[in-house]
Amino acid sequence: MSLLAKESVGKENKGSALTIGRDARLAKALDKNVIDSTIGMLYGEDGAFYTFEVVEKVMKQMTPTEKYIYPSTAGDAKFQNAIKSWIFRDYKDEILNKVSCEVIATPGGTGAICSTLSNYLSAGDKVLLPNEMWTNYIQMANEQHYGYDTYKMFDEAGNFNLDDLERKCYELKKSQGRILLIINDPCQNPTGYSMKYTEWIAVVSMINSISRDGTPFILLYDMAYLDYDKRGFNASRENIRLLTNLNENAICVMAFSGSKTLGLYGLRIGAQVAISKSEQNIKEFFAANEYSARGKWSSSSLLGANIISEVFTNYRQEFEKELTYASGLLIKRANTFTECAKKAGIKTLPYECGFFVTIPCDDPQGVFEKLKAKGVYLIPMKNAVRVTLSSITNDEIIRLVDILKMVL
Numbered sequence: 214m215s216l217l218a219k220e221s222v223g224k225e226n227k228g229s230a231l232t233i234g235r236d237a238r239l240a241k242a243l244d245k246n247v248i249d250s251t252i253g254m255l256y257g258e259d260g261a262f263y264t265f266e267v268v269e270k271v272m273k274q275m276t277p278t279e280k281y282i283y284p285s286t287a288g289d290a291k292f293q294n295a296i297k298s299w300i301f302r303d304y305k306d307e308i309l310n311k312v313s314c315e316v317i318a319t320p321g322g323t324g325a326i327c328s329t330l331s332n333y334l335s336a337g338d339k340v341l342l343p344n345e346m347w348t349n350y351i352q353m354a355n356e357q358h359y360g361y362d363t364y365k366m367f368d369e370a371g372n373f374n375l376d377d378l379e380r381k382c383y384e385l386k387k388s389q390g391r392i393l394l395i396i397n398d399p400c401q402n403p404t405g406y407s408m409k410y411t412e413w414i415a416v417v418s419m420i421n422s423i424s425r426d427g428t429p430f431i432l433l434y435d436m437a438y439l440d441y442d443k444r445g446f447n448a449s450r451e452n453i454r455l456l457t458n459l460n461e462n463a464i465c466v467m468a469f470s471g472s473k474t475l476g477l478y479g480l481r482i483g484a485q486v487a488i489s490k491s492e493q494n495i496k497e498f499f500a501a502n503e504y505s506a507r508g509k510w511s512s513s514s515l516l517g518a519n520i521i522s523e524v525f526t527n528y529r530q531e532f533e534k535e536l537t538y539a540s541g542l543l544i545k546r547a548n549t550f551t552e553c554a555k556k557a558g559i560k561t562l563p564y565e566c567g568f569f570v571t572i573p574c575d576d577p578q579g580v581f582e583k584l585k586a587k588g589v590y591l592i593p594m595k596n597a598v599r600v601t602l603s604s605i606t607n608d609e610i611i612r613l614v615d616i617l618k619m620v621l
């Protein structure tokens with residue numbers, strides 16, 4: 214008999230991107246020709262892990278007190294203001310005049326997502342996810358004894374499937390009386406899709422219609438790749454401005470990732486940023502989520518939070534320049550991939566920008582094994598394989614597509 218609690222029997226962290234990524238790294242250490250297209254971290258064209266120079270510089274300036282003492286659970290005022298300024302940019306004053314807002318430091322975007330789930334669902338409730346998704350959402354839901362349902366992300370013509378999203382929201386409204394919807398945008402993982410402004414307008418209007426009668430609607434906006442939107446920093450914030458039009462029965466909790474924006478993957482720092490027209494919603498958000506953070510992880514990385522505060526407050530222009538260069542690397546790789554894939558007749562799901570591209574296929578596990586035998590590691594999904602553009606060079610992309618063509 215297992216000693217595990219019945220809910221924990223059968224748990225196994227198998228097939229996750231982090232596990233496959235570790236295998237790929239080991240294989241590459243033995244043979245430099247191995248292509249490691251697995252984990253969503255940014256690597257330069259020299260094949261080395263990409264670090265932002267400003268981030269390194271700021272980190273080296275930190276005193277022991279700025280690195281090691283116990284931080285407050287939610288993060289200090291400098292961190293919270295720095296996050297608001299970064300996420301809202303030019304629209305900060307306008308947004309803060311229209312809605313209430315609170316920020317809580319978390320261990321990465323993952324901590325932000327996990328804590329939000331735990332405070333807006335009851336055991337047995339379902340979170341609504343896209344069918345093409347970062348599968349860790351399911352693990353996070355299961356971990357807290359929640360179920361999930363999915364909406365079809367694209368229609369037959371490859372457009373964002375608002376109809377199916379709306380249908381699923383109404384189903385959940387009927388069955389559980391509340392909706393917690395996760396949207397990952399821009400540069401969605403795993404497709405690289407970025408929603409159009411008009412699609413965001415439609416989503417906001419849908420949320421307002423559903424929640425008008427008092428039905429709680431929680432939009433968990435996973436903005437992990439916000440700063441890699443090829444439309445630029447300001448354009449990617451216009452959606453956020455729209456979210457101030459949500460009514461009082463709704464709240465938007467944004468999950469910010471210090472991993473993706475600043476390359477601080479292993480430091481584990483991010484934030485929950487909540488906005489709502491109702492001040493009461495935001496007061497409750499802060500009280501419950503600060504309590505959860507203390508109960509789950511006590512406090513987040515002080516070093517991570519202080520790097521973010523300093524970079525966003527005092528080194529902003531320098532950092533933006535580096536970030537624009539980093540985004541440019543991805544745009545170049547995406548162009549190479551698209552060109553080669555087109556020539557090879559390989560079809561992908563709708564891609565706009567970002568770290569990943571998804572290729573639908575019938576036997577993802579089989580394709581994964583065949584590629585692995587040829588020294589190429591990528592991530593098998595349910596009905597597709599995910600190529601990670603951020604971790605491979607332009608030259609590797611050309612080789613990868615050649616091998617993919619053979620295998621597919």
Ligand code: PLP
Pocket residue numbers: 253320321322323324347397402435437469470471472473478482483
């Ligand atoms: N959301 C998405 C879609 C991701 O792909 C990731 C990481 O890969 C995250 C959130 C969270 O990353 P972190 O917890 O490192 O901030």
